[in-house]
Amino acid sequence: MANSGKNISSAVIKRLPRYFRYLGALKARNITRISSKELSEQMMVTASQIRQDLNNFGGFGQQGYGYNVDNLYTEIGKILGLDKRNDMIIVGAGNLGQALANYQSFNEDYGYKVMALFDVNPKLIGISVRGVKVLDTDELENFIKTHGIKIAALTIPKDQAPAIAKKMAEWGIKGFWNFAPIDLHLPDNVTVENVHLAESLMTLTYNVHNREEQEQEQ
Amino acid sequence: MANSGKNISSAVIKRLPRYFRYLGALKARNITRISSKELSEQMMVTASQIRQDLNNFGGFGQQGYGYNVDNLYTEIGKILGLDKRNDMIIVGAGNLGQALANYQSFNEDYGYKVMALFDVNPKLIGISVRGVKVLDTDELENFIKTHGIKIAALTIPKDQAPAIAKKMAEWGIKGFWNFAPIDLHLPDNVTVENVHLAESLMTLTYNVHNREEQEQEQ
DNA sequence: TAGATTGTTAATCGATTAACAATC
């Protein structure tokens, strides 16, 4: 187990993939060691924060030396569960669902495997996206159970999302990557990661208009 | 001006679109008033937080009554800049770019207008996505300048993103909705809203594996 | 060994929550 049951704050967890990304880039440049100070300058965070964050999971560094890039990359990958089998399905084979299925990087770089897409639209059922079949939503229960799927992307209209998510949780889904613009209420042992695109765009809009105003004030 | 130059924390800003969404839902149900307490129960946040957040921008409520749903919806929309003209372009007309262009809701519900997509791929240049043309990236400078575009979604490979974003900022883009898995470094008057899908998926994976572990411990 | 840098404790800062007087 990566951490001994200690509860890590979600602020820390959300930063881990970014560390992972920077370490991957360092690795690609054949850099073998890095200090928290150097990394902090690249990432524009404090060195303290990096050391604090990492030490939630154990001491990965060495005094006087810093961190071994390769090792730290692997360790953070383990913490994130990327060493485990991460089969997933995509429910909703519309534009967004297909775009996710097409995004190679999840598979090639991080080992996620899209096992199937699902849709109710007869025009979509049967087609393949990057070699992955679109199945009828009727087959969801069977597929989740027989393949032991734990992770599902939800790219369906918001009206349908809560009901189908509830069912899917009963069938065994433990993590929803939710793109529907609605909040899902599910049992405690199920986790939801929201990607609320419209909300993200709105915060951008706020900042765009607000920085303009600030400039005008000066 | 929505706020008199006061600097609002980004934690607050990121919550506004969610308030906006819940108020929109209440409006759709013809509910005319709501107290911070009722809203807090629906949204699963504290009533204190709602009142604190809103009072950064002025007193929208009335003692003994609560908030007028319609009015508060409109006011938050104004704060977010949704009353202003929000023309945007999408740079990168691959799967994700097209999926964004196809997402009606930005336009119909919130008034964003996708003016054009851009790509370097000759197979894509000239096609239309939901009535919006895909143009050659060569035309970017001219298009941004003549249409006064401020907002751009970046859905291009990460290697190309930093260079093109730099150029686009010079040409007038003030806000990037960045889907490329890389951090953009741009002048202070330019704002970047990142949608790092892979990172979001990784935090989900962490939580999925971690809650399993917690259950096993019990 | 001396220098560098971690791991970790202590201090600070900011965000959230509680409380309540103001007032509709």
Add this chain to the structure above:
DNA sequence: TAGATTGTTAATCGATTAACAATC
């Protein structure tokens, strides 16, 4: 008016940063 609920101040909580002894 009495009851309800805001706006806002004060208290608490948690997250970030600073500092430094430990140690490679």
